[in-house]
Amino acid sequence: MKNQYDIIVVGAGPSGSMAARFAAEKGVSVLMLEKDRDVGYPVRCGEAVSEAGITEFIEIDKRWISTEINNFSFIAPDKSEVILPLPDRGYILERKIFDYALAESAAKAGAEIQTRAYVYDLIFDGNNVSGVKVEIGGEQKEIKAKIVIAADGVESRVGRWGGLKTYTDFREMESGVQVTASNIPVNQNTIYFYFGEKVAPEGYLWVFPKGNNLANIGLGVSGMIGKKKSALVYLNEFMEEHYPDAPILTRVAGGIPCTVTLDRIVTDGLMLVGDAARQINPLSGGGIASGMIGGSIAGKVAGEAIKKNDLSYIYQYEKDWNNRLGKRHKTFDNIKNGIFHFSDDKFNSIAKSILKVPIEKRTLGNIFKIALFNNPSLLLDVAKVFFQK
Amino acid sequence: MIEILPDKCDFCGCCVGVCPEDAIELKEANIKIIEELCTNCNKCVWSCPIEVLKFNRNGVKVENK
Ligand SMILES: Cc1cc2nc3c(=O)[nH]c(=O)nc-3n(C[C@H](O)[C@H](O)[C@H](O)COP(=O)(O)OP(=O)(O)OC[C@H]3O[C@@H](n4cnc5c(N)ncnc54)[C@H](O)[C@@H]3O)c2cc1C
Ligand code: SF4
Ligand code: SF4
Numbered sequence: 274m275k276n277q278y279d280i281i282v283v284g285a286g287p288s289g290s291m292a293a294r295f296a297a298e299k300g301v302s303v304l305m306l307e308k309d310r311d312v313g314y315p316v317r318c319g320e321a322v323s324e325a326g327i328t329e330f331i332e333i334d335k336r337w338i339s340t341e342i343n344n345f346s347f348i349a350p351d352k353s354e355v356i357l358p359l360p361d362r363g364y365i366l367e368r369k370i371f372d373y374a375l376a377e378s379a380a381k382a383g384a385e386i387q388t389r390a391y392v393y394d395l396i397f398d399g400n401n402v403s404g405v406k407v408e409i410g411g412e413q414k415e416i417k418a419k420i421v422i423a424a425d426g427v428e429s430r431v432g433r434w435g436g437l438k439t440y441t442d443f444r445e446m447e448s449g450v451q452v453t454a455s456n457i458p459v460n461q462n463t464i465y466f467y468f469g470e471k472v473a474p475e476g477y478l479w480v481f482p483k484g485n486n487l488a489n490i491g492l493g494v495s496g497m498i499g500k501k502k503s504a505l506v507y508l509n510e511f512m513e514e515h516y517p518d519a520p521i522l523t524r525v526a527g528g529i530p531c532t533v534t535l536d537r538i539v540t541d542g543l544m545l546v547g548d549a550a551r552q553i554n555p556l557s558g559g560g561i562a563s564g565m566i567g568g569s570i571a572g573k574v575a576g577e578a579i580k581k582n583d584l585s586y587i588y589q590y591e592k593d594w595n596n597r598l599g600k601r602h603k604t605f606d607n608i609k610n611g612i613f614h615f616s617d618d619k620f621n622s623i624a625k626s627i628l629k630v631p632i633e634k635r636t637l638g639n640i641f642k643i644a645l646f647n648n649p650s651l652l653l654d655v656a657k658v659f660f661q662k
Numbered sequence: 663m664i665e666i667l668p669d670k671c672d673f674c675g676c677c678v679g680v681c682p683e684d685a686i687e688l689k690e691a692n693i694k695i696i697e698e699l700c701t702n703c704n705k706c707v708w709s710c711p712i713e714v715l716k717f718n719r720n721g722v723k724v725e726n727k
Contacts, residue, residue, distance in 0.1 A: 309690050317674055391689050428675025433684045443680040448711040496680065496709045504711035526711040528676025 274387060274416075278304045279579045280572075281405055281418040282384075283392045283431050285312045287561050288547025289424030290375035291330060291568030292575070296422075297382035299576025304416065305379060306390040306407055313372030317527035318561070319451060319481050319489050320366040321464060326562025327364075330569065331378065337371040338364050339483040343462045349624035350469030350617035357635050363464065365481045365489070366561075375565075395421065395434045395543070401584075402435050402542030420575045420587060422544045424568060427528040429549035435540050439549065443496030445532035447476050447558060450504040451491025452512065454519040458486050467492075468620050473507055474498050475613045487522070493529050493558060495613070531555040533606050534599045539591050542584065546571045552598070556605040556612075563598055570594055663717075664695050664702065670714045677706035677715060 282293045285307035293305040309315075320339070327333075342363035347355045380386055387409060394406040396415055404417035423431035427446075432439035457480065459465060465480035472478045478492035490512070494504050504526075512519065530551045538550040546552065547564035554563050570593045578586040615623075626643045627635065671693055678686045685699035686706065707715045 389690075426675060428678040428688055430678065430684060440682050440684075441679050443705040443709050446676060446680050446709050448676055448709050450711040496705065499711070500708040503713045505713060524672075526672040526674040526676065528674060528679045528709065528711075530679060 274304065274385065275302075276415075277404075277417040278302045278385075279418065280304075280420045280422060280575050281306065281416060282422045282424055282572075283405065284308075284424035284426055284547075284549070285372070285376050285386065285388070286424060286426055286547060286564065287372060287375055288549075288552070288564035288568035289422070290372070290379045291565045292422045292424055292544075292546050292572035293384040293386075294375075294379035294382045295569045295572030296576040297379060297384040297572075299573070299580055300383075301576050301579045303379075303384040304418075305376070305384055305386045306392055306405070307386070307388045308391040310389055311369075312376045312386070312388060313369040315525055316368045316523075317449075317451075317525045318368050319479050319491055320368050320483075321479075321481050321559065322364055322366060322561050324362040324364060326559075327565070330565050331374065333364075334374065337367045337374055339367050339487075340365045340461050342464050344460065344464070346460075346463050346465045347624065347627075348465060348467045349620045350471060351621045351624070353621065353624045353628065355624050355627045355635075356463070356632065357640065358632075360636075365464075365483050367483075368561075392425070392431060395431065398542075400541055402540070405431075419579060419584060420542055420544065422546060422568075422571055422575060423549050424546045424564075425549050427530055427548045429545070432535075432543070432545045432549055435543040437535065437537055437540055437543070437545065439535060439545065439551075441528075441530040441532060441551065443499075445530065445555075446496050447493030447529040447531050448496060448499045448504045449491055449493040449527045449529050449558075450508050451489055451525055451527070452508065452521045453483070453487065453489050453523040454512070454516060454521050455485075455487050456519045457482070457488035457490065457516060459488065461486075467511075468615075469617050471617075472511060478507075478511060490516075493531075495531075529553065529558045529560070531558055531606075531609060533603050534594065537591070538594065539588050542587075544571045544575060544587055544590055550594075552594070552602075554605055555602055556609045563602075566598060567594055570597065663697075664700060664704075664706065665716045666693060666695065667714050667716065668693060670712065672712060672714075674711070676709050676711060680705045680709045 279301040553560035
């Protein structure tokens with residue numbers, strides 16, 4: 274490890290690895306720092322992605338695929354189940370191996386990687402961020418960089434040290450908890466979503482099969498709900514009712530910032546990507562693919578800025594992100610706010626209407642018509658999603 | 663005063679993500695509240711998915727959940 278790099282990336286999740294890779298591909302020097310012992314572990318994630326979301330960055334490799342998903346099942350509060358064929362193929366990943374593969378691709382492009390490296394502060398040159406203070410194996414060290422990219426996840430503090438407001442309003446943070454359990458006999462090509470007051474108010478519960486009846490079962494509820502009853506209690510109640518004897522192999526907690534991207538994700542010498550920038554899809558809570566997109570754009574722009582010898586060019590990233598996904602996330606956020614406040618009756622009546630449509634005719638378009646018929650005020654927001662480029 | 667029950671903590675960072683004051687420090691398996699910065703707003707307590715944080719008045723543990 275040197276004392277100086279063109280670019281330092283903090284955090285080796287999907288967004289950090291893509292930032293490091295796309296920057297390194299421009300031929301500049303890149304160091305990625307990760308506080309944990311292992312890249313990709315612990316896994317705090319349901320591990321669901323759409324094929325289209327990842328093939329932009331990496332070829333499908335069965336080493337990190339648990340299951341292939343073709344159906345989506347929606348379970349209403351009255352337990353009526355609606356099954357929909359997915360328009361796009363999906364996967365449940367083995368994220369520990371997936372995150373590793375992404376970091377490897379950054380290394381292949383020329384990035385250096387250091388684990389057990391906790392970044393505890395930034396260094397400045399005037400108002401410009403000009404490097405990080407890092408603790409590696411108990412030893413404190415300063416490393417200089419022309420650009421720092423903060424990919425430090427939901428717990429991001431690096432942005433705050435650079436003067437950006439990065440915390441999430443507790444009402445928009447979904448408090449998540451998930452178990453990986455065996456003996457869960459569900460269709461292995463279907464992902465299941467449960468909605469309603471009892472299961473996961475202001476959020477949803479998921480069952481994602483991982484093959485051989487192993488499954489990720491988790492839920493998120495907003496901080497407003499957590500004030501009265503924690504995510505853990507909701508999950509325990511669900512497991513008790515549905516799978517009381519299922520052996521639990523892992524349990525993890527996690528925060529999912531289901532909100533729009535921060536207003537500012539760039540300041541002099543510093544760029545934020547992934548969860549740290551709040552680049553999660555606020556409707557689904559999926560942040561793997563969108564974080565990779567954010568990371569790749571930031572890495573590319575940062576690399577170009579170094580090449581051009583014009584550090585002010587990094588502000589281009591904010592524009593590129595907003596055009597690619599940021600604006601769309603605003604609409605998703607409005608739809609989320611609608612759906613999260615649906616009553617149980619509304620969920621039930623939507624399920625009932627969809628069940629009247631024969632399964633082969635259940636296209637996304639038809640479903641939307643039904644959901645909208647039940648809630649016309651969402652129409653405007655949905656129209657925006659479809660008419661946006 | 664916010665109290666952490668560290669044996670229960672999963673070090674997931676959800677509380678750090680909602681703290682408006684940057685008053686929580688989280689390392690790999692190590693968490694602490696920076697008391698000088700904490701305003702006792704309680705948001706971390708409400709957001710912790712697994713009830714690790716508690717609001718503690720005058721040394722008496724108040725069950726928030
Ligand atoms: C319970 C749960 C279920 C989810 N399910 C899904 C799902 O099914 N599909 C989906 O697409 N998304 C899901 N998500 C969201 C997804 O996990 C995240 O959006 C994604 O991991 C974000 O990637 P990232 O690279 O931005 O951050 P992370 O993957 O969180 O990586 C950040 C990295 O930075 C490191 N770091 C933090 N601070 C420092 C520091 N100071 N110094 C050095 N390193 C540091 C961390 O250790 C971590 O490795 C889920 C999230 C949760 C909590
Ligand atoms: S939210 Fe709870 S489990 Fe997660 S780091 Fe904070 S105290 Fe620990
Ligand atoms: S009580 Fe408020 S200020 Fe104190 S640590 Fe929790 S969220 Fe931060």
